[in-house]
Amino acid sequence: LFDDHLPSDLPEATLSDNARIVLAKRYLKKDEDGQPIEEPETMFWRVARTIAGADARYGASEAAVDELARQFYALMTTGVFEPNSPTLMNAGRPLGQLSACFVLPVDDALSNGRSGIYDTLKAMALVHQSGGGTGFSFSRLRPEGDNVRSTMGVASGPVSFMKLYDASTEVVKQGGTRRGANMGILRVDHPDIRNFIACKNDTSQVTNFNISVALTDEFMKAVKAGGSYDLLSPRNGSVVGQEDARQIFDLIVHGAWKTGEPGTFFIDRANEYNPVPSLGSYEATNPCGEQPLLAYDVCNLGSVNVGRFVKLDAPSDLPPEDRIDWDELRRVVHLATHFLDNVIDANRYPLAEIHNLAHTIRRIGLGIMGWADLLVRLGIPYSSHEGVEMGRRVMRFINEESRNASERLAETRGVFPAWGPSIWGPDATCARRADGSRVRPMRALRNCNLTTVAPTGTISIFAGCSGGIEPLFAVAFMRNQAGSLMPDVNPDFVRIAQEQGWYSEELMERIATEGHIHFDEVPEDIQRVFVTAHDIAPEWHVRMQAAFQEHVDSAISKTTNFPNEATEDDVRAIYELAFDLDCKGVTVYRDGSRPMQVLSTGKTS
Ligand code: GDP
Ligand code: 5AD
Incomplete structure (x- = not known):
């Protein structure tokens, strides 16, 4: 050490x-x-x-x-770049576990010495203790009521075992560096799908899990066309029943409308971009959805604070792209990629399987934060074609530069060991789409996967920026500071108000207590630029997510916010739009739909 x-x-x-x-x-x-x-x-x-x-x-x-x-x-x-929390907590310390994201397999046996239900339960506890979050697919477990030959008993089904994992997480969470967090996934063609969709309708249940339904292309086709789809036995893939696709989709939409869960994971879309299909397919993601991972796969994350690359002193009549310091952004992306590749070698993994896969594929997750800050500093509204186009532009640049950096690392350190048959590998052996076309152009990379967008819940506080690619949550709110309530106002908003001469303490306090900026003193263009998550029509949330997804190797953590009065039809339209725009998943949150809302604007905060 x-x-x-x-x-x-x-x-x-x-x-x-x-x-x-x-x-x-x-x-x-x-x-x-x-x-x-x-x-x-x-x-x-x-x-x-x-x-x-x-x-x-x-x-x-x-x-x-x-x-x-x-x-x-x-x-x-x-605050220009931060690695994920476990790296900050554990690097150079005895635990030495540096990654935020894990997926563990759950086999249909109580124990098989490796990945049976109770073997994986133990592995989960070890990962949580080290500060990592875990994702599981419970799709291989036989359904509730199925027979258990060895005991002549009946199986209790995937949801019951997810509850077991939830209870264990609750117990272990006292002792670790941070509390456990999980993702639970079930395929839509599992016979217990109805039970799974409803298992968090009571929001006091399964609180240590986010849940998502893995939706297949076939299912989405059946939703569009109307009609039924097959339920499959997890034991042997035989057809054991049928469901009406729209009925099941409506149940998912209803749950999402009611409580924000389940989310959806578009599993076929994710697998199309699996960089190493010869080593397995994606079944699940990490807890916040940005990393589809193989069994025993792991990802260490880090995020660049893109708001810091706006040249604030550049003349404001320059086109927005000329006010971004691209050269400095390139330098930082190369350094950050180097940092994350090194994390793989410095890491102490909790299981041998995880260690081996990490060194075979060398997956990293370079993301961004401060996206809303960047837009505000360029004077571009989040909910605009210009904003979405800028998202596509910035992420394309970061993705490309991260690949360039990975190629440069490969020149001295070698490509990742599973490169040959990967989607990046040489023509003859590389993984391809069903129609024979390459998924990615050949590139001699050090890492099978480079980019992602994480929520950056805590590290954005350290960097002093907005989270991930989310819009601003509020322009101002009242913060309890040593017993007295003080307005906490977005620093860019304060700066602009002062520059333009309409700043007053009274106005800032009014904005913080009322929870909006629609006052006569605030110029209209500023009202448009400082839009917050709740002012933004859900469609723009998804369009921004989709634009970033085009240039992100893995996936994106993003919540699409709805006003309280949104209908189930509104939610359904967004789930369909996200699928049509090639997102890898979607999560929604309707204001006020959960009893304990962690963040809220205005008087209630
Ligand atoms: P940050 O690095 O702490 O800011 O984490 P993010 O909010 O960006 O989350 C990134 C990933 O870390 C998530 O997708 C999870 O896999 C994991 N994670 C986030 N929060 C928690 C937590 O409270 N506990 C655990 N065990 N994992 C978490
Ligand atoms: N699928 C994907 N992401 C989810 N989150 C919560 N539930 C799910 C889910 N079922 C994400 C939110 C937010 C982060 C904190 O967790 O969208 O980005």
């Missing part, structure tokens, strides 16, 4: 008070009494030094490792 002495010439981190509080609570090293024994700066140096240290195994000198560590330190302490 690395001796975490902080070089005296390193600058302090730029962090808000809120960020320092979150770090002290959960991220910094603590003594036996729970008192932090490192500063945020020591934490970032511990991470930077540990991850840069992986270069030594490729022959880098000590001086080169030190120089790289300083570059990583600068990225993280200035």
Whole structure:
């Protein structure tokens, strides 16, 4: 383990008070009494030094490792790039588990010594203890009421075992670095699908799981055409029943309208882009949906804060794309890709299977955050064709540069071991679409998968930016600060108000308490640019997600917000639109549809 002495010439981190509080609570090293024994700066140096240290195994000198560590330190302490939480918590420490996302297989046996229900339950506990989130497909479990030959009993079905995993998560969550989080998936052609769709209608149930239904293309076709589809036995794939596709789709839509769950996972779309189909197919995703993964697959994430690449001092009559510092963005994307590739080598994986697959395919998840900030700084409304087009443009650039960086790494470190038959591999052997065409052009990459968009729930607080590609949640809200309520206003909004001469403390307080900016003092174009999640028509949420998906290797974590009065038809239209636009999944949230809403605007916050 690395001796975490902080070089005296390193600058302090730029962090808000809120960020320092979150770090002290959960991220910094603590003594036996729970008192932090490192500063945020020591934490970032511990991470930077540990991850840069992986270069030594490729022959880098000590001086080169030190120089790289300083570059990583600068990225993280200035909020330009942050790795996912487990890397911040565990790098350079005994646990050493650095990844946020795992998928574990669940076989139809109580125990087979490897991936039976209780074997995987134990693996889940180990992953949670280390700060990772887990996803499972329960589709291979025989349905409720099916027979159990060895005992002459009857099976209790996938939902009952998901509840077992949920209860175990609840128990383990006290002891880990952070509480467990899960994704539960069932294929729409599983005989227990009705029971699964309804299992979270009571929002006090299965609270440690997000759930999604894996929808096949065949099912979506049946929904469009009207008619039935087959239910299949998980034991042998034989047809054991039929359901009316629209009826099942309506149940999914109803649940989503009522509680936000289930979400949907368009499993065939995800598998079309599986980079290594010779090693298995995708059955499930991580808890927030941005990573479809194979069995025993893992992904370490990191996100670039794109809002930081707007040149604020550029003349505002320049076209928006000329106000983005593309050269600096390229430099950061290359460094971030290098960082995430190193994480694979620095990582201590909780299971041998996971270690082996990670080193065979070298999957990484480079994402972005601060998207809403970037749009605001360029004066582009989120809900506009210009906004969506800019999303496509920025993500295409990041995706391409991340691939360039991965190619450069491969020149010295080699391509990932499973490259040959992968979708990136040489002509003769590479994986192809059913019609024989290549899924991706041949490229000699170090990593089978490069890009994603994570929610960045905590790391966006450290970077001081908006989360993932979500719109602003609020322009201002009242924050409880040491016992008194203070308005917390978006800094770009304050800056513009001051520049344009309509700033007043009274206005800021009114905006924070009322929860909107539709006041006469606020110019109309500013009202259009500072749109928040709830002002944006659901269709724009999905159009933005789809634009990013075009240039993202894995998937995107995104919530499409609906007003409270939205109907089930509104939700159905969005689920269909997301499928038609080639999204890999969709999640919705209707305002007020869950009893405990973590974030809310206006007077209730
Ligand atoms: P951040 O790095 O903490 O900001 O995490 P994100 O909000 O970007 O989430 C990324 C991934 O981390 C999710 O998809 C999950 O796989 C995992 N994750 C997020 N929050 C939790 C949590 O509270 N507990 C656990 N165990 N995993 C989480
Ligand atoms: N499928 C995919 N993502 C989900 N999330 C919640 N439930 C699901 C689901 N069933 C995501 C939200 C948000 C993040 C915190 O978790 O969309 O992006």
